[in-house]
């Protein structure tokens with residue numbers, strides 16, 4: 045039996061004022077199992093980053109519950125519990141240029157968390173740990189003394205990954221970690237994330253709008269549209285048998301490196317359909333959930 | 347049908363003077379482009395794609411840039427010796443460009459609608475009201491909701507993706523003969539991207555526009571391109587029709603690029619191929635084949651002598667010693683040939 049690492053229950057996160065809220069995340073529920081990668085996709089502004097940032101407690105949530113290893117992460121916590129939670133969950137950010145402090149060396153960036161957590165107080169020990177992390181992400185120990193501007197984009201993203209790994213987390217939220225990179229470097233980073241996952245039994249929430257990489261790296265995929273999860277299931281099922289019209293539309297727009305397919309490509313435009321108050325995420329096939337009312341689901345499944 | 351040759355770039359060399367030394371950013375690029383045709387330029391970051399396209403627009407800052415050598419014939423006339431005044435008549439008129447960074451292309455102090463209308467009025471003798479209607483229609487065409495309202499807003503009130511669509515609308519408003527699009531859709535959602543690609547192809551069909559499309563997304567290349575130029579370290583190292591490049595790639599660098607995309611159709615979960623190492627220093631470009639140090643199939647000669655462009659077919663060329671008659675026959679790596687076979691089989695199956 046696979047264990048649930050993270051449970052998100054009816055999560056809502058509204059920005060703006062209560063009288064005029066921006067419903068960035070509007071009642072989503074999903075689980076992430078230990079050791080898996082859940083891909084989160086959807087158009088710009090649909091609430092992917094907000095979901096990730098709520099899980100890592102960068103926001104106070106409006107409603108709902110997030111359980112990590114069975115414990116509510118937003119409920120009152122002792123300082124010790126919070127520190128432990130921060131250690132276990134880490135985030136890799138989209139922009140490898142903006143997310144590293146230009147005045148710190150790679151080594152300082154990677155070891156920053158050690159102070160907060162009182163780890164590796166011995167200098168030599170700390171230097172060894174940094175070197176080990178650099179090597180784990182395919183850089184070498186000399187790189188510890190260089191500044192961010194002395195690295196290429198792919199190398200900078202590796203430093204971000206090394207920093208995320210520094211406290212031995214069990215769960216990593218990667219928010220568009222490869223969008224800013226070249227294809228060949230994207231492949232390096234994706235291979236690296238997969239290898240580290242195997243070696244360290246990591247669990248990932250992988251946020252992206254590039255569906256090809258998401259399908260490749262994810263075990264399951266959740267599709268978001270305007271603050272709601274409209275479909276969630278095994279990556280293969282979502283890709284080969286999409287049911288929600290938004291998912292179909294999204295997939296019909298992904299270009300493949302195959303000119304003959306591309307010449308025949310027919311994009312399916314998405315037309316928003318109102319749902320009634322009974323709409324919910326329903327299991328239409330084993331482990332394949334779609335959001336809609338009963339009548340909508342009937343219509344979509346045939 | 348006789349197609350008209352619109353652009354011919356010959357032996358283009360662009361250098362930059364820097365403190366560290368002379369950067370040889372573009373090292374002898376040749377290609378041609380016909381009316382109504384789309385050429386995609388692909389290659390990793392720093393390979394010279396933007397410098398090549400900026401050079402065609404004569405937008406290389408001098409200094410530090412130097413037009414070291416070569417010619418750029420547009421409708422038979424070399425652009426390189428033209429004065430800035432002559433060039434400004436061509437720019438935005440005959441040749442329009444969509445830049446990699448949309449913010450630099452928009453005037454932050456002018457309403458978006460006016461920026462588009464001005465371009466339309468510059469190119470058409472039509473009443474202001476008609477230009478405005480056309481501008482709103484363009485905004486709608488590039489997928490901006492509520493275009494009447496957006497017409498009156500300033501660039502900072504738009505999201506990044508919407509700004510990029512405005513830049514595209516402005517470039518299209520000029521109705522150019524040649525459109526150069528430098529990573530126009532990289533920052534956009536796939537759905538919006540697909541919409542914009544359809545729009546560009548549509549306009550191309552109606553007006554016979556030639557397009558140079560720069561991107562590192564090979565899916566987009568397969569979608570838009572008639573011909574493809576693969577750039578590496580300031581040179582074109584493979585050149586051919588879109589089918590040549592995707593179904594019969596010959597250069598190991600092209601293999602690397604194709605292999606770094608996941609194979610979605612075949613649900614294969616093997617490691618992605620990566621290109622080891624990093625691109626060469628263009629201040630001291632390597633002797634021989636610039637790709638040698640990263641090429642698992644490199645031969646002794648690759649470190650000594652630069653390969654010429656070998657001709658594979660009427661339309662297909664590649665710059666690698668592997669194509670020399672005396673070179674060992676290296677087959678396309680298995681992971682790539684397998685996926686190509688898959689694509690071809692499917693195409694046959696669908697008739």
Ligand SMILES: Nc1ncnc2c1ncn2[C@@H]1O[C@H](COP(=O)(O)OP(=O)(O)OP(=O)(O)O)[C@@H](O)[C@H]1O
Pocket residue numbers: 059060066067068086087088089090091092093094095253
């Ligand atoms: N700090 C904020 N204040 C107000 N609104 C916000 C804030 N952050 C996000 N939003 C809004 O919430 C919605 C969801 O934004 P979010 O950043 O989660 O989208 P996303 O799916 O990550 O998009 P992208 O693919 O562009 O990164 C958007 O409408 C956005 O404008």
Ligand SMILES: Nc1ncnc2c1ncn2[C@@H]1O[C@H](COP(=O)(O)OP(=O)(O)OP(=O)(O)O)[C@@H](O)[C@H]1O
Pocket residue numbers: 362363364369371389390391392393394395396397398410446628
């Ligand atoms: N103004 C400049 N001064 C010095 N070097 C420059 C200048 N502009 C470009 N270069 C160099 O020219 C080379 C080619 O750059 P170019 O911008 O054409 O790359 P690109 O292929 O467009 O890459 P990307 O995919 O990152 O946009 C790079 O090595 C770059 O550093």
Ligand SMILES: [Mg+2]
Pocket residue numbers: 092093094219
């Ligand atoms: Mg985001």
Ligand SMILES: [Mg+2]
Pocket residue numbers: 395396397446528
């Ligand atoms: Mg560029």
